[in-house]
Amino acid sequence: MADPKLSRRERLRAETAQEIKTIALAHMAENGTAAVSLRAIARDMGMTAGAIYSYYDTRDKLITALIADVYHSLTDTLEAALAACPGGPAARVLAYAQAYRWWAVANPHQFQLIFGDPVPEYQAPEGGPVAEAEHRACVLLTGLVVDAWPWAAHLHTGDQHDWADYDPVFARLICEAFPGLQPAAASLALRLWGRLHGLVSLEVHGHLGPQIQDSEKLYNCEIVDLIHNLGLAVPAELAPA
Template sequence: MGKIDNASGVEAPSRRDRLRAETTREITAIALRQMAEAGPGAISLRGIAREMGMTARAIYSYFPTRDDLITALIGGIGASLAEALQTATRAVPDTDPGGRLVAWGQGLRDWALAHPEGFRLFYGHPVPGYRPPDDGPVDRTARRVCRQLTQLVAEVWLSGRNGEVEAGSWSDLHPDYVAKIQEDLPDVPPAAAALALRVWGRMHGLVALEIEGHIHPVALNPAALHHAEMLDLVRSLGVAPIVPDTPA
């Protein structure tokens, strides 16, 4: 057992727990590097064990299978992204819904540039043979990010319409998606949920192009291009964000 921290009253992690957490971080860091160097199919527990000087049996005590490692990896990546987006949004007052949506989009780009391999793994590069568990950490973190964006889009959309809501219909959306939205955000109307998907397409698309190296050959200032796109996106929803016209 760990010792009690007198200041907080919380049991401090034992030396064994600290070593296990450190080893787990090293394993996941090497897995991301494997992916960066040779693609997602290169993630290998045995390769990681060799690099760390561990036996296969030892590393399997951390992650019994490669899929367990990938699930933990994506779940941690998604949690990091969700926290970064929430922090960016909270920095803008509730009285500026358009600015909050711009901040969310900027937070997405900032996080992706700082964690390009994490962005690729979470959003675009499937690992051969890997299937995430139903309602596991991958699904939960993706759902958390979706919930954040949908709520923000709904707030901006309703602000631009002075609270007036058109009828809309859920019929054009996938039933599984509808069920999640209705469970997580029961007050969000179908028109706003559908609009959130279009907003996501614009936000994600531009960031993905930059991460994959397609923006730099054509744009001298990718940050300014992204910021202009975020402002145009929000204004298309009928709201003028209270933010500078150029990024800080």
């Protein structure tokens, strides 16, 4: 819904910027990430090249905006799933995991934009909207482990990570969001993501199809194992009959 505080001119500009991004994603879906061209988008919109450059003066700035939007779309979906979850830590892991897969399967080209092969010749800026979006996603994921840590900690006493093992920006972000968190909990969060993401990525890229008919059933088995790894009881909907 348009911001009522914006002037008509500002609303039209925002709508045009969004249309540019929508068409860019359509070009990616049809021809891959290398297909993004400001001139081609301008042609599809009936704009001049000069006019589109007043919105995004380089292709890289458009790509940056797209990546940030996609990260926020994914995180919005995950946050909504957690907000609607009435249960405890195990139910929250289940809600997060299922929402992660649902979003990826429903938006394969957006998933590939942020997690697939790098966009040719694209140089991501340091900081800025992409970093902000990535940080938001990291904090949300780590929060799942923080919720479960009272049950999980004793299972991971052999984890010898310390904060020096992590990227300084990531370590600072997580320590600020969760003061007093043990480095082993951050390690567990990254491994949790890696396992969820691994199966989803194989499915989205079509690599599971030749091996299994029910990718969701396989994924749910992985969720059960992850919940056990967190020292939690498996929710009834995933428990064997």
